[in-house]
Amino acid sequence: MALFDLPLAELQRYAPEVPEPDDFDAFWDGTLKQADAGPVLLDATPVDAGLSLVDTWDVAFAGYEGQPVRGWFTRPRGATADLPAVVEYLGYGRGRGLPHERLTWAAAGYAHLLMDSRGQGDLYGNGGDTPDLGGGALGGPGVATRGIRSPHDYYYRRLITDAVRAVAAARALPGVDPARVAAVGNSQGGGLALAVAGLVPDLAALMISAPFLCHIQRAIDMTDADPYGEIVRYLAVNREAEAEVRRTLSYVDGVLFARRATAPVHVGVGLRDTICPPSTVFAACNHYGSADRTVHVYPFNHHEGGEALHTRRQLDWLGEKLR
Template identity: 65%
Template sequence: MPAFDLPPPELEHYRPPLDEPAGFDAFWRDTLKEAEQAEPLVSVRAVETGLRLTRTWDVTFRGFAGDPVRAWFSRPADTPEPLPAVVEFAGYGRGRGLPHERLTWVNAGYAHLLMDNRGQGDQYGSGGATPDPHAHAPGGPGPAVRGLLAPHDHHYRRLITDAVRAVTAVRALPGVDPARTVAVGNSQGGGLALAVAGLVPDLAAALVTAPLLCGIRRALDLTDQGPYGEIAAYLSVHRGAETAAYHTLAHLEGVSFARRAQAPAHFGVGLRDTVCPPSGAYAAFNRYAELTGTAPRKVLHAYPFNGHEGGDAVHVRRQLDWLADVLGVSRGPA
């Protein structure tokens, strides 16, 4: 697929106006206030993984409405000192899988919490373990359209709240330095990491790659792939529901979260990405922290000939180097 979005010189300065609802901040303040009533941790159980150099726990924490959310918590074996924590969010349709699947951050010396996606996990990967008991509002079968007609009903209101609560949960776990907590994700996970950056003011860093939910209205005009295609398909059947749907999606817009962020940020984007069009990532990057009166360190790596995979392993290495520098941690032996 050739490049299909704006030319790179335009992307580098792309700052689109926002149709941001007046009640955006109150909506999220009230949502999180309700979730914060419960203690974060429900259970922490050590599990055997067959890995000698990594220790792993099956964690259950309380997310939206106090619902139990599952996660894998791992850290390098024989490292008793408090470690910076990376909270990772998985992609669309994926669950937390098996505990030995994602070891990069643990091998780099971090504590690592991988959050399960409620009501997802059946499209690819190795499954999930967190149901969504609230998925009963009008909308289609996919997460992107569950509860599409009202902000309070939408799946992502619950999932974003879970993501914020995951940060609270990891900070309550032993062996974690709560002042050095980082949000990481690709695609849907990138959108969640960006939302966390906008909702958790003392986050240490955010690593956001090919983020979903950024520039939503433009993405719906550009692509029928992935989650945006599910929204378009729903609206093709429910003609006249556009106004309600756009109102809901405006409460989930990643660029609005980016404007409220303060943490240092590392972005990645493939310029041929037809799943999450690059203009959304650039809009979030260019307007990042503009409402906070801060100027956090930020960088964006663009991959002109890549699609949704972006820079893949090359980009991960850049993430590792950047985060080690931001947090002041050792990069290991040369």
């Protein structure tokens, strides 16, 4: 894919006016208070993952409306001190898979909680284990359009709430320093991590790459690539629903969460990314609520961004922020 978005110099100052609902804060305050009615940690069972250098637990925590959400919790074996923790969120269509798949953060000396994505896991990877118990509202076949006619029914209301509760769960797990918790994610996971940064005021650090759900109104006008393409196809059939859909999407837009975020942030973006267009990522970056921002641009890369090179940059940056 050739370069298709704004030139880099324009991207670096692209800070569009993204309208927000008058009740945005009240909507999320009410949603999170409802989720916070009981204990967050439901279960943490040690499992034999076939690994000799880390310990692993199969975790269940109370997410949206107290519904159970699965996760894998991993710590370096033999660590006795309370460790800084990384809470990781997954890309669109992926479930938590198997515990030996994601070992970077534990190998680097962090406690690591990988959150399963409710109702996902069937597009690639090794599956998921968390049903979407609130998924009865009308919508298209993919989760990006499930319940999309109302912000109260929308799938991402539930998933973002799960993501916020995952931070609380990580802080409740053994051997975690609750003052040093970072959120990380790529694509959908990046969008979730950004939402968490806007909703959890004392997050220690944020690492996102190619975040989904940013400047969504522009994204659905720019690209037919999934997951945004699912929304486009929904509106191609439900032609009268555009105003309702755009209103719903305004409640989950990463630009609005970015305005409220204060944690130091590390960002990766590929300038040829047609899945999460670069201008949508820069819109969030340039509205971000903290001046402590590090952005790595990959001019010749698509949605994969900097891959392993970017991970190494994340490791170096996070070491400075949390150690």
